[in-house]
Amino acid sequence: MITxxxxxxxxxxxxxVGAQVVKQLDRPRTVSQTWSRLRSWRETEGYHAPISFGWFVLALDVLYTLGVLDLxxxxxxxxxxxxxxA
Incomplete structure (x- = not known):
């Protein structure tokens, strides 16, 4: 799941997915802005496997646990x- x-x-x-989220955070963004940017970016880059919002949140959890991300x-x-x- 993580790997x-x-x-x-x-x-x-x-x-x-976490690495892709980090790419979207060139500046601080809300969760919904980041989710929207990630979906657009994945579509543009040709990633056809859909990700649910729940999966996105799990990726945020992994990033927070690893000390990469804060709210x-x-x-x-x-x-x-x-x-x-924090």
Whole structure:
């Protein structure tokens, strides 16, 4: 689920989706803005495997757990490597 497996294609693995989410966060964005940008980006880039909103949220959870992402003032932000955990 987090990494590709026999049942989870590489383009749907949570780490892959998480990396795609990070690409959308060139600046702080709301969850809904990030979701919308991710869906558009995946369509433009030719990713045909659909992702549900629940799967997107799981990818956000993985990013938060890994210390990559924070939610500040209702905005998703990429955590700087030298920043303390919120």
């Amino acid at each position: 590709p497996t026999k049942g989870i294609a590489p383009d749907r693995a949570l780490l892959t 500040c003032d209702d905005l998703l932000v990429i955590r700087r490597p030298d920043a303390p955990a």
